[in-house]
Ligand SMILES: Cc1ncc(C[n+]2csc(CCOP(=O)(O)OP(=O)(O)O)c2C)c(N)n1
C-alpha cells in the first residue's frame with residue numbers, strides 16, 4: 267500500500283505532463299493551421315487509434331453553452347435602444363389584444379405567453395433578416411409559430427398595416443369594422459397569411475419540402491433565385507412525429523436555404539417539455555446526427571464574464587448537471603434562492619457571483635432574449651453553406667408577465683391580466699400609458715414622426731417590404747389545350763379501362779404540351795410502377811439536385827430509372843406526408859413564387875388520406891391548387907389482389923377526384 271502510492275502518484279504526474287504537452291501541441295496547430303487543419307489532424311489521430319481497435323466514443327452533443335463564443339460574435343448593426351422600444355411596444359399591443367378580446371368575450375382564447383418568449387427572436391428577424399416580397403429574388407417564406415400570432419399582428423399594427431379596430435376584434439374577423447383570425451389562416455386572411463401553421467408539427471415538414479421545392483424550381487429553370495425559408499417552432503412542437511420525420515431529407519439535399527428557429531422556452535401547454543432532461547441537448551443530438559448545422563443560443567451576454575472566469579470548468583459542469591425542471595424553477599425564484607440552489611453547490615461557483623447582487627443574479631438573461639446573441643446566430647445561419655441550420659434558442663415562457671405567469675406551468679393558458687398586473691407590465695417595458703388609462707389595456711402606437719416608426723419603416727424598406735404578406739401575382743397559364751383530351755372523349759367502345767391508366771395517360775399527354783407541360787409537377791410516394799407511371803421516368807425524368815451519380819441497373823432498358831437535375835417527377839420515396847408537402851409547395855407557387863404550377867399527387871388510395879388528413883386540411887386553408895389522385899383500387903390493375911368490392915368502390919378514382927375543399931362555404935377556423 268505504502269509502496270503503491272508513490273508509484274501511482276508518479277504515473278499521474280507523467281500523465282499530467284503528457285496531457286499538457288499534447289494540449290500545447292494542439293494549441294500550436296490551432297494557432298498556425300486554423301480550424302480546418304485542426305480538424306484534419308484530429309481525424310487522422312482518430313483513424314490511427316482505430317488501427318489499434320480504439321474507437322472514440324461518439325458524442326452528438328457539445329457543451330451546454332452558446333455555439334458562437336463572444337469572441338466570434340459580429341458587431342450588432344442596429345440601434346439597440348430604439349429596437350428595444352419597438353419590441354416593447356409590440357409586446358404591449360400583443361398582450362393587450364388578447365386581454366381585450368377576452369374581456370369583450372370571455373373564454374374566446376388566444377395566447378400571451380408564447381409570443382412573450384419569442385419577441386426577440388422575431389424582432390431581430392424583422393429588423394435585420396426577413397426579406398419582403400419586393401426584395402431582389404423574392405421574399406423569404408416564413409412559417410410563423412401559430413400561437414405567436416398576436417405578436418405578428420401587433421407589429422403589423424405599428425407598421426400601419428392593421429387598424430385599431432382590427433386589433434380590437436382579434437379572433438372575430440367577421441365583426442363590423444373587420445377583425446383578425448385567431449391563427450395564420452390564408453383562407454381567412456388571404457392578403458396577409460401565406461402558411462397555416464397552427465396545427466403543430468406541420469410547419470417543420472412543410473418548410474422542409476418548401477425549401478426543396480424552391481431548389482426544384484431553380485434547377486428546372488423556372489425561377490432563378492433561391493429564397494430563404496424560415497420556420498419558427500415551439501420546443502414542445504418537435505414531439506410531433508412530422509416535425510422531425512423529414513429532417514434527414516433536408517440535410518441530404520443540402521438545403522442551406524432553410525432555417526429552423528426553435529423557441530426553447532422549456533415548456534409546452536401543461537408543463538415542462540423535458541423536466542427531467544434538457545430539450546436543447548436532446549434536439550442538438552438529433553439534428554447533428556441528421557447532418558444539420560446546429561447553433562445553440564443558451565446564455566445572454568451577462569453570463570459571458572462568468573464563463574470567461576470559469577477556468578476550472580465548474581460553471582459549465584453545473585450548467586450541464588441542472589435539468590430543465592430546475593431551469594424553469596430558477597426563472598421564477600428570487601436571486602437569493604438561485605444563488606443558494608444553483609451557485610451554492612460549490613464554493614468556486616459562489617465566488618464567481620460574489621460581486622453580483624441578488625437582483626443581478628435574478629436578471630441573468632437567457633440567450634433567446636439577448637438581441638446580440640440572436641443576431642449572431644441568424645447571421646451565421648444565413649451564411650452557412652451546404653446544410654440546413656437549426657437555431658435552438660433558450661427563452662422563458664411568458665417573459666415579462668412577472669407574477670402573472672412568467673415561467674409558471676399555467677402560463678400557456680393565461681388570457682387575462684388584472685389592473686395591477688397590467689400596470690407592472692407597462693412599467694417593466696416603459697409604455698407611455700398613464701395609471702388612469704392602463705386598466706383599459708389601450709393599444710399604443712407612437713406618433714407618425716416618432717423615432718420608433720421612422721426606424722421601423724426604414725428597416726422594412728431596406729429589407730424589401732412588410733411581412734407576412736401573401737401576394738398573388740402569377741400570370742395566368744395558357745388555356746387548357748383540347749388535343750390531349752380528344753382521344754378520351756371518344757370513350758372506350760364498351761371496353762373496360764382502368765381509370766388509373768387513363769389518368770396517367772392523360773397526364774403524360776399534358777406533359778408533352780409545350781406551354782402547359784413545364785408547369786406540371788407529377789408527385790408520387792414510391793408507387794409509380796403500381797400506377798403504370800414508369801413510362802414517365804424516361805419521358806420527363808426523376809428530379810434529383812445532384813443528377814445521377816451511378817449507372818442505373820436497368821440502364822439497358824427503355825424505361826430505366828432516370829434521375830436528372832432537370833427531372834420533373836418528384837419521386838418522394840415512401841412518405842405520403844412528404845409528398846403532400848411537395849404538393850402544397852407546388853400548388854401554392856402561384857401565391858408564393860408568382861408562378862402557376864400544377865401538381866398531380868398520385869397516391870395509393872388505400873394508403874393515403876387517413877394518415878395525412880391534417881396536411882390536406884392545411885392545403886385547403888392555403889388555397890392550394892392541384893390534383894390529388896387516389897390511384898389503383900386494388901383489383902382494377904393488380905390481378906387477383908384481394909380487395910373487397912366495398913373498399914374498391916370507396917376508394918375509386920372517381921370518388922377521390924371530387925373537390926374535397928369547400929368551394930362555396932367558408933372554411934371554419936379550428937380553435938387549437
Ligand atoms: C397538432 C396540435 N396539437 C395540439 C395543439 C394544441 N396546443 C396549442 S399550443 C400547445 C403547446 C405548445 O407548446 P410549444 O410547442 O412548446 O410552444 P410554446 O407555446 O411553448 O412556444 C398545444 C398543445 C395544437 N395546436 N396542434
Ligand SMILES: [Mg+2]
Nearest residue numbers: 501502533534
Ligand atoms: Mg415551448
